Amino acid sequence: MGLFDSILLPVKCPFCGEIVQSGQTKNLSNTLISYKVGDDTKSPFKSIRVLYVCESKKCRRPYVIAGNVYYRGRWFEIELELEKGRLTDKYKIWAEPRVQE
Ligand SMILES: [Zn+2]
Numbered sequence: 001m002g003l004f005d006s007i008l009l010p011v012k013c014p015f016c017g018e019i020v021q022s023g024q025t026k027n028l029s030n031t032l033i034s035y036k037v038g039d040d041t042k043s044p045f046k047s048i049r050v051l052y053v054c055e056s057k058k059c060r061r062p063y064v065i066a067g068n069v070y071y072r073g074r075w076f077e078i079e080l081e082l083e084k085g086r087l088t089d090k091y092k093i094w095a096e097p098r099v100q101e
Helices: none
Strands: 005-008 023-025 034-036 047-054 061-065 068-072 074-083 086-093
Touching: none
Parallel strands: 005 034
Antiparallel strands: 005 023, 023 047, 047 074, 061 068, 074 086
16 A cells, blocks of 8 residues: 545546545655645656546445445546646546446
């Protein structure tokens, strides 16, 4: 299990249209920092990939382990542009829709 950073950028779920408030990335410092648009990440990259999980009723899927029912959301990814290391709000959905099962 690795660490990640949080990106506080609301993105609309490509599956159901609900807004997901934040995502996670492993492309930055991986020290549990929360970044928002305009923050200087000090990253040399032009873009980063950010994972989002949608936990809406439509996207939650049940699964069973040892007779217990759990739920997990659907994942999607965005490619988020950086400008000289600063987070922008420009992105594209990177893998839509991606089948995980
Ligand atoms: Zn969704």
